[in-house]
Amino acid sequence: MKADSIRLPFRTPVTARARGFASAAKRLVACALPSQCALCGNLSQALLCDGCDAQYWNEPRLRCATCALPLAASAMRREREDLRVHCAACLEAPPAFNDTLALADYRAPLDTLAVELKFRARLAAGEAFARHLHARFEDSDLPAPDVIVPMPLSRERLIARGYNQAWAIARPLARMMRVPAHASMIARVRHTSAQSRLDRETRRRNVASAFAVSRDVRGTHVGVVDDVMTSGATLDALARTLKLAGARRVSNFVALRTPKD
Ligand SMILES: [Zn+2]
């Protein structure tokens, strides 16, 4: 039984009427003040207008099955027993994660959506990313993960921003996939803000010890959700932590992928 149907008999008529009025008022405001498409500025009730929605989401791009790096058809390499395509870097030194699904490259105009989500709390962008990631997942041969987790923020950053943008994608995606989602299964145990000043090796060691897993993940397939994948080092470190904790498979679901390191 849903919580709403349990609470319903105890709701006073006054409260119910006030709620009804509030939702009617909300609908009225939504009709009276149509919002703008997040990309082109045309009037649109939805996050994107129909034109932008049709134009920008369907990027036909061959990507590495492991890291989602875009591949030129000529650079395509397959391992004999694996029908999926991989980039040379993943074949030579496979990362700790097994798969990555990405929607599009991190560039204009879709990068605007990631910025809106991350810095302006436009949570509808998270929902849109989730919807398209779900469609991408349905088209793939990837099995559904046992659990979905967002790339965690450090406590300091979570307090400063007030929300985790990866969770804004992970939660609706998990709902669409009918998979449980856990917002705090992974914790970021070290604040890693001064990364850019460190050399590559120190940075690697630093991120590797940056996560803690608070639930039993032995034998499970974990889906990790992030808004933007840049070098993949942080996702690699998180996957390594999950594998050390016994996870069987780690699949990344990222909205946008930076084409090169
Ligand atoms: Zn538009």
Ligand SMILES: [Zn+2]
């Ligand atoms: Zn790759």
